[in-house]
Amino acid sequence: MALEKVCLTLPTRAGPVSILRDVDLKARSGQSLAIVGPSGSGKTSLLMVMAGLERATSGKVSVAGHDLSGLSEDELALIRGAEIGIVFQSFHLVPTMTALENAALPLEFAGDRDAQNTARALLEEVGLGHRMDHYPAQLSGGEQQRVAIARALSRKPKLVLADEPTGNLDRSTGSTVVDLLFGLQQRRKSTLILVTHDEKLAEACDRIIYMADGRIEREREAALA
Structure with missing residues (x-):
């Protein structure tokens, strides 16, 4: 995954607002990165640009050898489905589907028999063998997030993006989910990039990226890496 001089400007009633400013970032296969910074610093917007869910205004976004900037919406959707797994803070499970059906969804969209x-x-693998036929409303927050992680990694994506994956969980449950996420990422040798306010979670990554005002201010290797 690589970003080169990425800028994102969005229109508002008050005029254009710069969300990301000349962001350069590279991550090698199997590496984990934490993106931290104050609210409004551009962390989630950066993740959305990496996922192809928001188009950069300028610059280059490369994922698994694909330059996202020149792709159509249909092409972006194909790359996102095959190469990118996304874990959200709010789980985003389909409420009318069981855990098994939710986890199988990306594979079925891809035509996997x-x-x-x-x-x-x-x-x-995520410890939910006994909960496969349960619906999201019948699962705890931690269980729902484990289903979401299984769904995100089902197609063995090269890039896994996580936006505050423990934000809606208590500390103990969050710790279990984090261990699970890192374990799956390492076994599959995916690149993991996560946005977090949790210092302990950030320190579990290989690198920590500090953002402010839409820019990367600095980065360092994590103490626990």
Whole structure:
């Protein structure tokens, strides 16, 4: 994953607002990065640009060898489905689908005939083998996030993006989910980039990126890496 001179400017009633300013960032395969900074510093916007959910106004965004800037919406959707897994703070599970159906969804969209068996194995891996037929409303917050992680990693993406993955969880549950996320990422040798306010979670990554006012101010290797 690589960003080169990435800028993002969004229109508002008061005029254009610069959200990201000349962001340069590279992450190698298998590496984990934490993005930290005050609210409004551009962290989540940066993640959305990496995911192809927000188009950079200028600069280059490369994911798994693909330059996202020149792709159509359909092409972006294909790359996102195959190469990028996204874990949100609010889980975003389909409420009318079971845990198994939610985890299998990306695989079924991709036409994988073995989607159910692959999803079943993933849910076993995240410790939810006994909850496969339960709906999101029947699951705890930690269990819902584990389903979301299984879904995000179901197609073995090269890039995993997580936006405050423990934000809606208590500390103990959040710690369990983090261990699970890092374990899956390391076994699959994916690049993991996460936005967090949790200092302990940030220190568990290989590198910590500090943002302010839409720019990367500095970065360092994490103490626990």
